[in-house]
Amino acid sequence: MSGYRVVVAVEDAALLGVIKSLLSKAGYLITGEACDGLTALKLVRSREPDALVVEAFMPGMDGFEVARIVHEDRLAAVIMLVSAAEQKLIERAKASKVLALLAKSDLENNLVPALELSLANFQELTRLEDQIRELKESLEARKVIERAKGILMETLNISESEAYRRLQKQSMDKRISMKAVAEAIILAHNI
Numbered sequence: 001m002s003g004y005r006v007v008v009a010v011e012d013a014a015l016l017g018v019i020k021s022l023l024s025k026a027g028y029l030i031t032g033e034a035c036d037g038l039t040a041l042k043l044v045r046s047r048e049p050d051a052l053v054v055e056a057f058m059p060g061m062d063g064f065e066v067a068r069i070v071h072e073d074r075l076a077a078v079i080m081l082v083s084a085a086e087q088k089l090i091e092r093a094k095a096s097k098v099l100a101l102l103a104k105s106d107l108e109n110n111l112v113p114a115l116e117l118s119l120a121n122f123q124e125l126t127r128l129e130d131q132i133r134e135l136k137e138s139l140e141a142r143k144v145i146e147r148a149k150g151i152l153m154e155t156l157n158i159s160e161s162e163a164y165r166r167l168q169k170q171s172m173d174k175r176i177s178m179k180a181v182a183e184a185i186i187l188a189h190n191i
Contacts, residue, residue, distance in 0.1 A: 004119060005049040007032040009040030009066070010081065011058050018107060019053060026112045037061030044075050051077040051119055053111075056089060064096040071097035074129070077122035079114055081107070141179040148182035151189045 006028050010016050020030055032043035036059040044052050044066075052070055054063040067078040079100040082089050093101045099118035102110050145167060152163035167185075171178040 003027065003029065004051060004115075005029045005031040005047070006051045006053060006115070007034065007040060007043045007047060007049045007076070009034040009037065009043075009052065009054040009058065009063070011035050011055060015055075015081075015104060019111065022107065022111050023053075023115075026115075028115070035059070037063060037066045041066050041069060044070055049076050051079060051115055051122075053079045053081065053115070056080050056082045056093075064092050064098075067093070067096040067098045074126060077115075077118040079111075079118050141177070141182075144179050144182045144186065148185040151185055155189070 006023055008016060008019050008023075008030060010019065016033060016035075020033075023030060031047040031049050034040035034043055037054075038060045040052065040054055040058070040063075041061065043049075052066070052075075054066055056063040063080055067080060070076055070078050078096075078098050079102060080093055080096075080098045081102055081104050082093075083104055085101055085103055090101060099121055100114040102114055145164075148167060149160060149163040152158060152166060153160060156163070158166075167178050167181050170181045174181065
């Protein structure tokens with residue numbers, strides 16, 4: 001798929017040339033190049049690419065640390081390059097939340113498919129994390145509204161539906177969320 005932006009972080013200039021050639025042929029846009037981990041992280045933060053192709057072992061900050069930070073901050077899909085996929089490297093890559101681990105010797109056949117899958121999985125992961133966040137916020141708002149309804153029902157001796165209507169009306173009149181109205185009621189009640 002073309003149009004995706006990629007930062008490439010490898011120490012070896014020849015390897016960089018191979019990666020750039022493969023990605024350019026596939027329609028990817030190389031938005032940054034780095035030969036050390038810290039520069040790679042800075043490029044990812046400033047250029048906001050869709051993906052990062054990073055070598056496992058680089059000067060300064062290694063690729064595993066860069067991958068962990070990029071994942072935690074939800075900045076880009078991470079594809080890591082290794083000399084050989086040994087079990088201990090696989091475990092470190094899992095811990096760093098790398099989406100694909102590729103042997104440098106087999107890039108020609110696997111780089112583009114791994115990048116495609118990583119991008120799709122990263123987008124889905126980001127969508128699901130956003131959905132979880134929204135659901136948590138909605139649940140929290142619902143709890144606060146229920147508590148405020150209870151306070152209104154108790155203090156004003158009104159029905160649940162009437163308490164809800166009052167919250168809703170205040171929300172519309174003041175042009176603030178029902179959660180904000182509910183929080184104000186709870187705060188006033190606790191004083």
